[in-house]
Amino acid sequence: MTVFVLGGAQTDFARNFAKERRGLLEMFSEVVPSALIDADVDPSQVGVAHVGNLAAELFTGQAQLGGLLVAAVPGLDGVASTRHEAACASGSTAVLAACADLESGRYDLALVVGVELMRNTDGQTAAEHLGSAAWAGHEALEAKFPWPALFADVAETYDKRYGLDYAHLGAFAENAFRNAARNPLAQSREWSFPAGSFGRDDALNPVVEGMLRKNDCGRITDGAAAVLLASPAFAAEWARRHGRDLGDVAVISGFGHRTAHLGLAGKLERAADADYLFPQLRGAVTDAYKRAGIAGPEALDLVELHDCFTITGLVALEHLGAAKPGEGGQYIADGGLTGALPVNPSGGLIGLGHPVGATGVRMLHDAARQVTGTAGEIQVDGARTALTLNVGGSFTTVVTLVVSR
Numbered sequence: 001m002t003v004f005v006l007g008g009a010q011t012d013f014a015r016n017f018a019k020e021r022r023g024l025l026e027m028f029s030e031v032v033p034s035a036l037i038d039a040d041v042d043p044s045q046v047g048v049a050h051v052g053n054l055a056a057e058l059f060t061g062q063a064q065l066g067g068l069l070v071a072a073v074p075g076l077d078g079v080a081s082t083r084h085e086a087a088c089a090s091g092s093t094a095v096l097a098a099c100a101d102l103e104s105g106r107y108d109l110a111l112v113v114g115v116e117l118m119r120n121t122d123g124q125t126a127a128e129h130l131g132s133a134a135w136a137g138h139e140a141l142e143a144k145f146p147w148p149a150l151f152a153d154v155a156e157t158y159d160k161r162y163g164l165d166y167a168h169l170g171a172f173a174e175n176a177f178r179n180a181a182r183n184p185l186a187q188s189r190e191w192s193f194p195a196g197s198f199g200r201d202d203a204l205n206p207v208v209e210g211m212l213r214k215n216d217c218g219r220i221t222d223g224a225a226a227v228l229l230a231s232p233a234f235a236a237e238w239a240r241r242h243g244r245d246l247g248d249v250a251v252i253s254g255f256g257h258r259t260a261h262l263g264l265a266g267k268l269e270r271a272a273d274a275d276y277l278f279p280q281l282r283g284a285v286t287d288a289y290k291r292a293g294i295a296g297p298e299a300l301d302l303v304e305l306h307d308c309f310t311i312t313g314l315v316a317l318e319h320l321g322a323a324k325p326g327e328g329g330q331y332i333a334d335g336g337l338t339g340a341l342p343v344n345p346s347g348g349l350i351g352l353g354h355p356v357g358a359t360g361v362r363m364l365h366d367a368a369r370q371v372t373g374t375a376g377e378i379q380v381d382g383a384r385t386a387l388t389l390n391v392g393g394s395f396t397t398v399v400t401l402v403v404s405r
Contacts, residue, residue: 003099004235005250005403007039008227008365013187013353017222018120024062027115027224028072035111035226040242043075046228047107050098051083052091052114053357058129059117069113076111087133088308089392090114091225091360092399096257098229108234114358115224126220130356133393135263145209148217150264150394151309152210157268158277158311159211161326166211168329169310170198173215173350175337176307180347182377187221187353215350216310223355225362247405250368254292254402256284264394281319281391284398288387292402297321297341301383302370304363306391307348316389317343320400345370345378360399363388367403 009031017023036043051065062068066081084094091114098110118126124144131146143149158164177193180186197204198215205213229252230238239246260280261267267278276282289296297303297320305320307313314328322341323331337343346352346366349359367386369375375383385404391397 002232003102003252004230004232004246005252005364005368006041006228006230006235006238007035008225008368009034009038010185010225010358010362010365011223012185013221013223013355014189015222016119017117024056024060024065024068024115024117025072027117028069028113031224031226032069032073032111032113035228039228041109041228041238043073045109046076046079046111047109048098048101049076049079049081049111049113050094051081052094052112052361053083053116054085054087054090055129055132055356056115056117058132059120059126065115086397087392088306088354088356089360089390089397089399090357091362092388092390092401093257093360093397095227095229095360095364095401096255096399099252099255102229102231108231110229111226112229112361113224113226114355114361116355116357117222118220118355119222123220139263139265143209147308148209148212151311152212153264154315154394155211155311158315161277163326164211165329166200168314168332169211169216171332172307172310172313172337174198176344176348176351177215179345179378180351183347183352184377186347186351187219188347188351212309212311218308218349218354221353221355223353223358223362225358225365227361227365227368248372250371250403250405252364252401253404254288254290254294256287256291256398256400258284258287259397260395262393262396267395276319276325277315278319278395281316281395281398284400285320285389288400288402292404294385294402299385300341300387301385302342302345302380303387303389304344304346304367305348305389306359307344307350308354308391310350312391313343313348316391320387320389342380345375345380360388360390363390364401364403367401371403371405
């Protein structure tokens, strides 16, 4: 698999589009032209577009996002388009569909856009809309906030299986916000945290559900991200025209994509005797390693991993092989998040923000910037290979990408 990432863009995740009286149309009309300029391609060259989005119908009443994309960017009139939904992995599944189009030879240049408008409602309504990605009518039935409740169950299960020190979750959150403070597009870049904000102080860091506290949880975010993906033939001609060396262009060199039982309880029951808490997550990671021809995390220079909650990030660290099962907390305590394998230099979902349908696309965009040395204030020195790990639901859909130069 070799798909070239020619360029991309994201919106400022600190913005509240509803307060600006702007919506999905304006998200498309901002991020897509910026991505086209960054990739130095014309809309007329785009053969196919893929849109990632979870819940536009619930938040805005709008479906048919492929048509809305063309309404926002008239130069795309006539392009083939499809919308993809896989909860928080919607953007990554859109990326995979675009890659399949390019590899099949149907098209040579693909646009992938992820969008989500979520701050146009109150927090409770937003939580209910997002709960549609859980098993409706079967889980989190009594919870005020479905996803914190479900991931608190993950934390409880992990604690029973291995033991869980809350200090390790707090350290993960603190690192996320520290990284985000350097990111000019991060939702939390101007936030401040008094001493004690990442511990068990009920005033500074109140309990949300179970072991999870306020700063363990990703926030409601508005935002969009877009990338332009190209076949080897298109990329070669593009490089020739622009006097570029293809060796300096990011490529998607491997992927993993697996899906498990929709319900969290169903997944945990099936994995009760497995080596890993979420075998499908481990499988998607090892699939990506194998397809990219790398042995494991020692071949990576950074990871952009899914941390909708701190426990999600801790679990992901173990499943990508940075730490053994049950040892993710100690890995964090030993400085692993900033060591040989930097974790979420962007700030991740907790610090940068999590506009659900855009997250997988944003991860790819940031990974591509990192391996080409164009990530600016958040650049990891010498980065050449990165991995993105994007999760939809309670580890229901998992997509991993290896991005290299």
